[in-house]
Amino acid sequence: MSNKRKITSYFDATCCTSKRSVSADEQISKITNIVTENQVVDLVTVDLNVHDIGSYINSTLTDADRYLILKDVWIPPATFPFPLLDCNAKRGLKFKHHWLNAYKWLAYSEKYQGAFCKYCVVFSTNGGIGGQKLGTLVLEAFTNYKKAIEVFKKHANLEYHKTALLKSDNFLNVYLNKSSSIINRIDSERMKQIEENRKRLIPIIECVMLCGQQEIALRGHRDYGPICFSSESNENEGNFRAILKYKAKDIDYMKTYLETGSKNKYISNRTQNEIIETCGDIILKKIVQIVNKSGFFSVLVDETTDVSVKEQLTLCVRYLSGSGENVSMNESFLKFIEVQSLTGENLATVILNGLNACGIDCNNMVGQGYDGASNMSGHLKGVQTIIRETYPKALYVHCVAHSLNLAVSKASNILPIRNCLGVVEKIYCFFNSPKRQNVLLNTIEESDLDPKVKSLKRLCATRWVQRYEAVNDFIELFKFVVVSLETISSWKDTSATDATILIKALDSEFLVSLQVVNILFSYSLPLCKLLQSKGIDLKEAIDLAGDNVTILKNLRSNINTEFNQMFKKAQKMAEFLDFDIKIKRINKRQIYRDNSIIRNDGSTPDSEEYFRVSICVPYIDFFISQLEERFLAHRSIFKGFQCLFSNDFELEGFEELVNFYLSTDIETVKAELNLWKTKLSRIGKSPRTGLDAIKFCRRELFPNVFDLLQIFCTLPVSTATPERMFSCLKRLKTYLRNSMVESRLNGLATMAVHRGVINITSNEVLDELAKKNKKIDLLI
Numbered sequence: 001m002s003n004k005r006k007i008t009s010y011f012d013a014t015c016c017t018s019k020r021s022v023s024a025d026e027q028i029s030k031i032t033n034i035v036t037e038n039q040v041v042d043l044v045t046v047d048l049n050v051h052d053i054g055s056y057i058n059s060t061l062t063d064a065d066r067y068l069i070l071k072d073v074w075i076p077p078a079t080f081p082f083p084l085l086d087c088n089a090k091r092g093l094k095f096k097h098h099w100l101n102a103y104k105w106l107a108y109s110e111k112y113q114g115a116f117c118k119y120c121v122v123f124s125t126n127g128g129i130g131g132q133k134l135g136t137l138v139l140e141a142f143t144n145y146k147k148a149i150e151v152f153k154k155h156a157n158l159e160y161h162k163t164a165l166l167k168s169d170n171f172l173n174v175y176l177n178k179s180s181s182i183i184n185r186i187d188s189e190r191m192k193q194i195e196e197n198r199k200r201l202i203p204i205i206e207c208v209m210l211c212g213q214q215e216i217a218l219r220g221h222r223d224y225g226p227i228c229f230s231s232e233s234n235e236n237e238g239n240f241r242a243i244l245k246y247k248a249k250d251i252d253y254m255k256t257y258l259e260t261g262s263k264n265k266y267i268s269n270r271t272q273n274e275i276i277e278t279c280g281d282i283i284l285k286k287i288v289q290i291v292n293k294s295g296f297f298s299v300l301v302d303e304t305t306d307v308s309v310k311e312q313l314t315l316c317v318r319y320l321s322g323s324g325e326n327v328s329m330n331e332s333f334l335k336f337i338e339v340q341s342l343t344g345e346n347l348a349t350v351i352l353n354g355l356n357a358c359g360i361d362c363n364n365m366v367g368q369g370y371d372g373a374s375n376m377s378g379h380l381k382g383v384q385t386i387i388r389e390t391y392p393k394a395l396y397v398h399c400v401a402h403s404l405n406l407a408v409s410k411a412s413n414i415l416p417i418r419n420c421l422g423v424v425e426k427i428y429c430f431f432n433s434p435k436r437q438n439v440l441l442n443t444i445e446e447s448d449l450d451p452k453v454k455s456l457k458r459l460c461a462t463r464w465v466q467r468y469e470a471v472n473d474f475i476e477l478f479k480f481v482v483v484s485l486e487t488i489s490s491w492k493d494t495s496a497t498d499a500t501i502l503i504k505a506l507d508s509e510f511l512v513s514l515q516v517v518n519i520l521f522s523y524s525l526p527l528c529k530l531l532q533s534k535g536i537d538l539k540e541a542i543d544l545a546g547d548n549v550t551i552l553k554n555l556r557s558n559i560n561t562e563f564n565q566m567f568k569k570a571q572k573m574a575e576f577l578d579f580d581i582k583i584k585r586i587n588k589r590q591i592y593r594d595n596s597i598i599r600n601d602g603s604t605p606d607s608e609e610y611f612r613v614s615i616c617v618p619y620i621d622f623f624i625s626q627l628e629e630r631f632l633a634h635r636s637i638f639k640g641f642q643c644l645f646s647n648d649f650e651l652e653g654f655e656e657l658v659n660f661y662l663s664t665d666i667e668t669v670k671a672e673l674n675l676w677k678t679k680l681s682r683i684g685k686s687p688r689t690g691l692d693a694i695k696f697c698r699r700e701l702f703p704n705v706f707d708l709l710q711i712f713c714t715l716p717v718s719t720a721t722p723e724r725m726f727s728c729l730k731r732l733k734t735y736l737r738n739s740m741v742e743s744r745l746n747g748l749a750t751m752a753v754h755r756g757v758i759n760i761t762s763n764e765v766l767d768e769l770a771k772k773n774k775k776i777d778l779l780i
Helices: 062-074 096-100 118-123 147-155 159-176 183-185 188-213 238-246 252-258 267-295 344-358 383-388 398-413 415-431 432-446 469-477 477-486 494-505 508-531 536-558 559-576 607-630 632-639 654-661 664-684 690-695 703-714 720-732 742-753 762-771
Strands: 106-109 114-117 299-305 311-321 328-339 365-370 395-398
Touching: 062 118, 062 159, 062 762, 096 106, 096 147, 106 118, 114 118, 114 344, 118 159, 147 344, 183 267, 188 238, 188 267, 188 742, 188 762, 238 252, 267 311, 267 328, 267 742, 267 762, 299 344, 299 720, 311 344, 311 703, 311 720, 328 344, 328 742, 344 383, 365 383, 365 398, 365 703, 383 395, 395 398, 395 632, 398 508, 398 536, 398 607, 415 432, 415 469, 415 477, 415 494, 415 508, 415 607, 432 477, 469 477, 469 508, 477 494, 477 559, 508 559, 508 607, 536 607, 536 632, 559 607, 607 632, 654 664, 654 703, 664 703, 720 742
Parallel strands: 299 365, 365 395
Antiparallel strands: 106 114, 299 311, 311 328
């Protein structure tokens, strides 16, 4: 039975609502990518858990496979819904989770829906007396749960089972270097060769790790053959060989070998790739161990195009680590995954396969963090919907940083604001040439002022809040920009015409809009930066957004005074341009700007009142409404958790929360909640964040409250971490290294991203290399 099948019914909606358990075969579905007539239909497959013992039945096992089965085989969680098989339907018997604790050699296979003896699967080749064939618990899954205890006790006393236990103990001692293998004890020359090889490989591993951690490209023009130590050689052999050559000067035996070796299998590309992949695997394994130990995690995903025009999906996880006062929030990068299709179905499959391939138990997934793209957030065929059909507890949270960005973007669609930002962008593009930039720099140098900035910034195309710096720098350099435009307007080329047009664009409406934009963006920028931090949770994010709304409402209520300050600044800029701020000419029918406002006494408003009513007030009102609307969904998610942070006893939404996440009796959880609130009242604490609350919540006393707090802290807030990985991807996969394979890319990325967070040694890498079926022909 294969662990991959064509997808036929993977995301069946009934798997969320039905109380019966979902088997591995039922978790496989068919995803077809509808393409054009000239393209073929692409069938996608879903990987089952790679640590499922059923994946190793009737297959050739490597030493790494044997070690994984013995020490890291998949164990279903206590809440796992074991299926009711047809053979046990009459009695209603299912596999019991406590059997796994009672019989340590027992392992459950989701693939075969039955039990196996992990020691006999690895080491038993034939049966007992007479060499009879092996059957249940070894080659076939045990499913007759009526006789489970009887069969388990009998199997524990079989001779081939006891022999398998002894073999496994000896294997683990050799595999973990606690003792030498028999062949090494007999052959002393073999041991001598191994020691020699390991001594030569350690400096090479250290050089690869140094390049990987510092994001230094390894390869050069010539990356094969012996290393040339001659001072006359000017050939670029690459950073890796240069560092190794420098290191070998102090190691005589290394210099002799590197200089005389004909093939240099120690420093070949194949050896490099083996070391890079092994370093990445070790770091990834350590991260996965922490994630699985934490109990709950959320997946964070974003996608970008690399330099070779391949779609790369960045897979990250958010989880808690540590305990007590040392508990901390983490967002860790796992891997880049190349994707062929950006449909919701295909991306959901890629995400689940990526998590399973890393060894993460998806049953512990409680959150999904994506941007607002339809293929990710769609309610019908979006990634979040498809994943929730299989893992209904994995709530989707729209990235709050994206929500803020969308709020600012939507509010900035007001015509005067949009025109103002357009003019700022045009002026930046105009000065974005050496000749015109020199005019601006000369103007700054010849003046008596000393501005902090010397050049204009481009308006960020995607992050609207980041436009504050561009607008602020433009205001600071405004006088120099105007003088430079006037200078260029006297030239006798096309630049003069463009400069004249840009000067004409600096009218009253532009100047007022510029001041309004600068003030509004200045309030949003601190919020944007805070929402991108790793340690923030939904409560703090919602509170910060609420504070921002409160400030904007205060600004709105005191709009006359506040706008008067903006208007005075705009007037100073207008004086420099030798004109007064005035209302534009009004026609009988206005389409693209506001009509004149008629007061009660029949008089027309002055320019300050006109621009306040036509630009500032609508912009602030629209901005406030957008913030409240965008963060409304996040408030609904937080609603059930609210009572965990306050001393009041409002339980609105709490019962629904308990029924959704916990399998405990609601009355028990309510009693525990009352005790938790009593403790909060006694110690005078009102936790500001979930992380603050969980630091003084003892799991032994409040197990259910602790789980809910951990789930709340784990829920995603933003996708800033996956987006930060885009910068790493650009540094690693460059124009000259655009054909890098995925395994090498992920190894280098893992070493670079987790530098200083997860430390590994060269001996650790060497030991891991020795456990693998190596592509390089070396005894280590």
